[in-house]
Amino acid sequence: MKRLITGGAGFIGSNFIYYLLDRHPEDQVVCMDALTYAGNLETLADAAKNPRFRFVKADIADRQSVYALFEAEKPDVVVNFAAESHVDRSIKDPEIFLRTNVLGTSVLLDACRIYGIQRFHQVSTDEVYGDLPLDRPDLFFTEDSPVRASSPYAASKASADLLVQAYHRTFGVPATISRCSNNYGPYQFPEKLIPLMVVNAFQDQPLPVYGKGENVRDWLYVEDHCSAIDEILLKGTAGELYNIGGHNERTNLEVVRTILHEVRKPEELIQFVQDRPGHDRRYAIDPAKMQKTFGWAPRTAFSDGIRKTIRWYLEHKIWWEHIANGQYRQARLASDIGRPMGEGLS
Numbered sequence: 001m002k003r004l005i006t007g008g009a010g011f012i013g014s015n016f017i018y019y020l021l022d023r024h025p026e027d028q029v030v031c032m033d034a035l036t037y038a039g040n041l042e043t044l045a046d047a048a049k050n051p052r053f054r055f056v057k058a059d060i061a062d063r064q065s066v067y068a069l070f071e072a073e074k075p076d077v078v079v080n081f082a083a084e085s086h087v088d089r090s091i092k093d094p095e096i097f098l099r100t101n102v103l104g105t106s107v108l109l110d111a112c113r114i115y116g117i118q119r120f121h122q123v124s125t126d127e128v129y130g131d132l133p134l135d136r137p138d139l140f141f142t143e144d145s146p147v148r149a150s151s152p153y154a155a156s157k158a159s160a161d162l163l164v165q166a167y168h169r170t171f172g173v174p175a176t177i178s179r180c181s182n183n184y185g186p187y188q189f190p191e192k193l194i195p196l197m198v199v200n201a202f203q204d205q206p207l208p209v210y211g212k213g214e215n216v217r218d219w220l221y222v223e224d225h226c227s228a229i230d231e232i233l234l235k236g237t238a239g240e241l242y243n244i245g246g247h248n249e250r251t252n253l254e255v256v257r258t259i260l261h262e263v264r265k266p267e268e269l270i271q272f273v274q275d276r277p278g279h280d281r282r283y284a285i286d287p288a289k290m291q292k293t294f295g296w297a298p299r300t301a302f303s304d305g306i307r308k309t310i311r312w313y314l315e316h317k318i319w320w321e322h323i324a325n326g327q328y329r330q331a332r333l334a335s336d337i338g339r340p341m342g343e344g345l346s
Helices: 011-023 063-073 087-092 094-115 152-171 193-202 222-235 252-262 288-294 302-315 317-324
Strands: 002-006 028-033 053-057 077-080 119-125 175-180 182-184 207-210 216-221 241-244 249-251 270-273
Touching: 002 011, 002 063, 011 028, 011 222, 028 063, 063 094, 077 094, 077 222, 087 094, 087 152, 094 119, 094 152, 119 152, 119 222, 152 175, 175 222, 182 193, 182 222, 182 302, 193 207, 193 252, 193 302, 193 317, 207 252, 216 222, 216 252, 216 302, 222 241, 222 288, 241 288, 249 252, 252 270, 252 302, 302 317
Parallel strands: 002 028, 002 077, 028 053, 077 119, 119 175, 175 241, 182 216, 207 270
Antiparallel strands: 216 249
């Protein structure tokens, strides 16, 4: 089987590529990524050594490039991780989020409809549901929860989800959708909460926390997310939506304090800053459908996952230093879709 992974030079996409290469030794993996600011070829350095892996630089919103790739590679399965995903950036510049997350998804769906695939999977987010009140810990997002996006990012992902559902119903595209809670783990770009706090703590820099740090997130270790998507691809039903959650709720302040404790740094490094507009209060996923349908449950407790994550950043200092100094941007390549599988990165 040949799997096309879009956005595979980013955080979750790259972890999923490594998961596939390890767990499905019979499959070929093609990664398509536009290499915007958060796309990092250094993340895929080990994957490039595998003869079953190939990288193509292309933008999912570029119809000509996407169609050419489908024509050349004829993927069996497409998993769409490609997205602009940082809420703060979506508040400053919503348009790029609409182009990538909405238009890009529609281009991929058209390609799947024209060239044919066994499965298209859309990787979405719990942020499409809006937020939950802090004083109602009994409430959780289910697949039937209404969509109430708070940010331009969340609205763009909700729009993409609706397109996927429409293409399944109207054109018969065999598509599934998953909505996950906040991920953490290796290779996460250090603008997101956990890697930013870890890297700043290593360097004795201030750790900026919005408001009072009371916002609650449900944390999911990235490998658990990968295993859930794999289950959906193997056993999921086209047209279905699946929520993937970790049952690891923590306030942002709790997360930051945990990181400081693990790296033995003082809490005086915490710096409370002005809250961002429309900041969602609480996310919490009910993964009961995943558990009932597939017997899936997250294996990684937050206490274990955060230690593994901190250790990874400690052992991969060069990776995040190259991001900090911009050196990672120098690794670029042309989208030569004619190169055969196995030639990797060049």
